[in-house]
Amino acid sequence: MYDLVIYGASGFTGSRIAHQAVRILGAKVSLALAGRTQAKLEAVKRELCHAFPDLAPALASKVGIIIASTADVDSLAAMAGVGKVVVNAVGPFRMHGEPVVAACAAAGTDYVDVSGEPEFIETMAARYDDAAKASGALIVSACGMDSIPCDMGVVHAAQLAAAEGLVPTAIEAYLSVSTAAVPGVGSVVINAGTWDSLIYSFANVAALRALRRAHPMPRLEFDARRSTSFPRRGKTFTPPADVGAAYAVPFMGADASVVRRSQAARQAAGDKPVRFGVFLTLPSLKALIMYMAWGFVFGIFASFRLGRSFLLRFPFLCSLGKVSRDGPNAVTRAATTLSLNMVTKAVPADAADPASTDAPPVATLHTRIEINDPGYDGTAACVVQCAATMLEERTALPPGGVTTSAAAFAGSKLLDRLADSPITFTRVAATSSS
Missing domain, CATH: 3.40.50.720 (NAD(P)-binding Rossmann-like Domain)
Known part of the structure; x- marks a missing residue:
């Protein structure tokens, strides 16, 4: 064994x-x-x-x-x-x-993976949750860059808020990925396996929608004290100044759906869910235009078989030099960092409903999560720490079932374990009222 x-x-x-x-x-x-x-x-x-x-x-x-x-x-x-x-x-x-x-x-064997594919993640929950509960297997997907930073970042924000007598009601997460220029080193930052998964995720949006109609999640009953305009729902907007970016657009990865499933589990346990939105930040208008143009073309090609074949066959060309079948070299990986700025709205734990005359001010907490080499060593460290938590703290975790990282590990020492990885959680700003 x-x-x-x-x-x-x-x-x-x-x-x-x-x-x-x-x-x-x-x-x-x-x-x-x-x-x-x-x-x-x-x-x-x-x-x-x-x-x-x-x-x-x-x-x-x-x-x-x-x-x-x-x-x-x-x-x-x-x-x-x-x-x-x-x-x-x-x-x-x-x-x-x-x-x-x-x-x-x-x-009855515990399982973790590094998937960032919502259709796969949600299909496994629909098909195998009962079997996993019966056998005692704990099945947790998205334990890498997707979606440990966001999902456990919400847990981290809740812990910070609780330490100050606050309850988080809504969180905006702003994601950016930067690669320092290294002379003589290529631009490739993504392995083709990740690229292939992205293509198939876009190609199967209709299947994901059908799955969600067949297996709808419970309606989330958010805290009545939250701000209804936060997180933002606009297509493009200017993020808070201390995020350090010119524009933000909704991020199309798995994070939002994973966090939503975690919040459904939180609600089922008797706690109020946290409203969550995740956005990709861009440094300039030029970057925004290039991103939207590339995304439009990619989405069209991924939607039909011949287009997908072209994307799969020519990853370097179609990704503008960011993807190859050989993957990024060690120097480029080491120079790549993911930053996730999480802006949390919170209220005092004993606060009244805003409909009353003594409604409290909303507090804002800002934390930053950073991962070096997020796609590979960072992802690998995250999933290994999840596996280590299963091995060393099994009795503190759910007895079995298909669930998310936050639902599985919120009561464990996973956040402490991640400190022994290429990932850091930093408090950026003091609590303020708004």
Whole structure:
């Protein structure tokens, strides 16, 4: 029996997860590398021994190799049967993820992944929540850049507010990604696997809408004391000055839907949900125009088969040089940082409803979350820390089911664990009234 099984360990993201697992957990947990090809998995094992020479003897003798494939459900069942926690790094998840979830739900094996695909995430909840609860498997998707910063960022904001006797009612999150210029280094910052997942997510918007009609979430009953104009709903607007950007537009990733599911779980537990919006920031009018033009063309191409084929075949061209099948090099990854500014509106815990004459002022808290190499080592560290939380704090977590990171880990030490990762949570401004 292995503590941790990394499925897809020979892939670009999977190999980074393996490195972060050894960096964070050392030799105190038993580790297995799983995938389709023995030789590639053995190569990753050798890389780990080279990267961590002090642990090389233990890694060489104890790291296991498991041959498994989504095309062979028996191999996945065997893999799930020998692991306490499976980390899934094989995407696009809508094409390859479900058999792994099914195997873990049947075996009672805990599961985390780095998916950022709302259709996959919500489909797994609809199909496997009952089975996971019955077997005791805790299934948590979106444990990487999507959507640990936003989902656990809301938990962090709530903890800061509670320390001051406040209750958060609404949060705006402003996301930016920057890559420092490195002479002689290419512009590629995204691996093609991430690009493929993005294409299929856009292509299957209709399927996601149908899924949500068939499995609607409960209506969220937001705190009556919140500001109805926050978060903003405009297509484009100027963010708060201390965010440091010229424009903000709604972010089309998985974060908003993941946080909404977390808030539904919060409401089911008897607490008021927090209203949430996430936005991509842009530094100039030129950047805004280029982003909107590129997004328009990308959306059209992703909507029909021939266009998708072109996007998949020529990622470097279609991404304006940001994506390649070889992925970004280590220098570019190290120079890339994701910043997430979270602006929280909160009221005193004992505040009256604003309909009364003694309604309280609204307080504003501003925190910033930063992740170095967000797509790869940052994502890998996040998912490993989620897996470590499952291993070390299992009795403090939900007994089973398909859920979100905030719903699973809000009562754990995950936020403290993330401090041992390329991620920081910083208070930017003192509480103010508005």
